Every structure is written in structure tokens, then in C-alpha cells.
Amino acid sequence: MYKGYVVDTALIAKDPHFRMGCRLCHKGDEKGQGKEGAHKGLVKRPSDSLKTCGMCHKKIADNYSKSLHYTTAGQRNGVMPRFSKEELKTFDTKVFEQSCRSCHASCGDCHVKAPAVGGISIGLIQKHKFVKKDEGKTCAFCHGGRVYPEYTGEYGGSPDVHYQKGMTCMECHKKAEFHGDGTAYASKQDVKDRPSCRNCHKLGQEAKLTAKISHQRHQGKVSCYGCHTATAYRQCQDCHLGKGAAAKPALVLGLNPRDKKTLTTLRLIPTVRETFVKDGIKMENFDALPNYWDSPVHNIRKRTDRTRSCDSCHVEKAGFLDVDTMIKGGSKANQGLIMNPKPIHR
Amino acid sequence: MNILTVLSSFVFIFLFLFSTNVLANGSSCVQCHTNEALMRSLHKTPVITAGEEGEG
Numbered sequence: 001m002y003k004g005y006v007v008d009t010a011l012i013a014k015d016p017h018f019r020m021g022c023r024l025c026h027k028g029d030e031k032g033q034g035k036e037g038a039h040k041g042l043v044k045r046p047s048d049s050l051k052t053c054g055m056c057h058k059k060i061a062d063n064y065s066k067s068l069h070y071t072t073a074g075q076r077n078g079v080m081p082r083f084s085k086e087e088l089k090t091f092d093t094k095v096f097e098q099s100c101r102s103c104h105a106s107c108g109d110c111h112v113k114a115p116a117v118g119g120i121s122i123g124l125i126q127k128h129k130f131v132k133k134d135e136g137k138t139c140a141f142c143h144g145g146r147v148y149p150e151y152t153g154e155y156g157g158s159p160d161v162h163y164q165k166g167m168t169c170m171e172c173h174k175k176a177e178f179h180g181d182g183t184a185y186a187s188k189q190d191v192k193d194r195p196s197c198r199n200c201h202k203l204g205q206e207a208k209l210t211a212k213i214s215h216q217r218h219q220g221k222v223s224c225y226g227c228h229t230a231t232a233y234r235q236c237q238d239c240h241l242g243k244g245a246a247a248k249p250a251l252v253l254g255l256n257p258r259d260k261k262t263l264t265t266l267r268l269i270p271t272v273r274e275t276f277v278k279d280g281i282k283m284e285n286f287d288a289l290p291n292y293w294d295s296p297v298h299n300i301r302k303r304t305d306r307t308r309s310c311d312s313c314h315v316e317k318a319g320f321l322d323v324d325t326m327i328k329g330g331s332k333a334n335q336g337l338i339m340n341p342k343p344i345h346r
Numbered sequence: 347m348n349i350l351t352v353l354s355s356f357v358f359i360f361l362f363l364f365s366t367n368v369l370a371n372g373s374s375c376v377q378c379h380t381n382e383a384l385m386r387s388l389h390k391t392p393v394i395t396a397g398e399e400g401e402g
Contacts, residue, residue, distance in 0.1 A: 028375065
């Protein structure tokens, strides 16, 4: 959209970022004739190099160089166990930098110009203002396939209750999660001060006795999402195969692959056996990981089918992963996520 | 440090900031990128590639 290229004149006078001229960050040739001449040597995304912002914001840039939004290490480490040693080398040289790492967020993606997804970007967030945050134009673009539309209700069903109460991403996800805290984490699971329902909703402080009893009974056995995810959420299939994504809504309940004692909401991982075949990677250890991963579904409601009736899980087993609902030709590890809820003796 | 040194430092800083700001305002980058009509005329609508959405 052309408006995404328009800079606010008033900003230039008052924002110190513009004091040293456009070329400091964007290079190019100010004396060049026409668009082509002026754009010769242009750096479209100056903050792809952390040295640019690091000239003034050194501490933040240093931390950010280790953050997961920048390293995308979570993607590499998430799929790594499927590879043999040789395959991992091929993955690192042929796939990771060119594909996964190309999705890293630069400083500018959140603070200046919304990232392009599928070749489309809304451009400058607020006419080149260096904004502190504008989640709907930044987070929502990269996380707009699953998380954000589920949160706002755009994917279907009701919006997340937190969204209805006016909460945006950064109410739960703190600044250190984005900028990093100086530690190079391998996965988002390892990040300190991750959002947790219990940061606000303390156990034992429930208003209703039924809620208090339910929470006590299921503590350590079912995640909050297991009961409070409102409805079916997006399950992506066949991605990374060069023929686009196929997505279906489904609620999938099963054992957490990282903690086989807890029932939680599972989401299909779009990595299938053929995903990296074109790069010469067969994934010799494909079955080391399941096709489903625990997912903090952003579709929370106080009352759901599962909170209204014990029968939803204990009799009907609604949404529970089983051999029939499991994806066909998937990992053998999927079997280990099946859980049969115990019947209730009344 | 005498008063002349202090004064000349302030004058230098003022001139530096003034000149760089003028440079920023006066550049061809600014002339084009603050002109909404020009940006509209130059903009090419991108081709939408099917099936690609944010993943997370």
C-alpha cells in the first residue's frame, strides 16, 4: 500500500532518529536522479543488521542478538531430533539460514515497518514513527495464521476473553521476551518469566466452590488450556511441501509431549516425512518426535464445554486424540500422546 | 575551562544539530517520501501469493 511509504514531515523535525539524515541507516544516493538513481545501494531493512540500531541502543541490540525472535533457534532445535548427524549438517547449510532464519524479526519489524508476509506488508506502521508497540500491525502479521486470529475471534467462535477485556499481546508477554535478556535460549519453553495463567489467576482464590474443586482435582493432570480453550483451533497440515497449506479447525487433547503426565491442547506440526526431501533430507529419525506439540491456544474462555460438564471428557472424550483421529502416515511417537480419561464413578 | 570554550562548544553542537536536520529535511529522500501523491503514483500493487499466512 502506497501509504506505507509516506513519511510524516512533522516527525523529521522532532524525532532525533532523523537528525543524521536518511542515509545513515538506509544508504542509497540522495543526489541520484529519479527513483532508480536515488535507490542505488539502498538498504531497505537497515535493522536486519543489529549494528544499525546498536549504534545508539547497544544493550538492547546485544540482548536481541540472542533472543529467539532473532535467532529463530526454536525452529532449529524443535526439528533437530528428527535428523541424523549428516542430515543436521545439510539442514544447517541448505535450509535453516535460507528458510527458517529468513523469518527472524528485525528491530524495524516491530518498531517501524510491519513485516511482509506472503509478499504483502502494510508498510510503515505510523509514517516512519519509531513506535514502542502496535501489536495489531506487528505481532499479528507474523503470528496471524493461528495465534492472533484465534485470539481476536477472527478464526471463528468467540474471541479470547482476555482480548474482550482489552488486553493485547504485551499484557502477558513482557518486553524481555521480545528483546531477550542476554541468554541464548534453545526454545521458548526455556525463557524466564514466560506468561503463565497463574501469574494472575492464583489457585485457591476462585469465587465458586465448583471451580475451586475442579482446579484441585485436575491440578498437575490437565493444563489450564485443556479445559479453558473455547473451541476448535487451527491445525495446519502439509505445509512446507511447496503446495501451500491446508488447515482445518479441530480441538485436539492429548498428553503433553514434553511432560507425559499432563493432558493439554495439542496442535499439529506441519512437518511431515517429505518436508525436506527436496533438500536431500529424509529425516532418518522422523519418529523421534510426534506430529503434535503442546500448544498454548489463545482462545480462552471461562466457561467451555469441558468446564460445564465432566461428561465432555470423562464420557464423550470429545476432542481426545485417538488412532482414528490421528493423521495418517504420521510419526510413531503420536501413539504416546493418546490418553484415555478415567470414567467417573457416581 | 574558560567561558569561551563552553560557549563555542554550545555553538558547535547547535550548528551540528541544525545542519544535520536541514540535511534531513532537504534530501531527495524526504522530498519524495513526504509527497503522498507521488508515492501513490509510483506504487506498484504487489502480487498476492496464495496460501501464505503468518505461521505462529
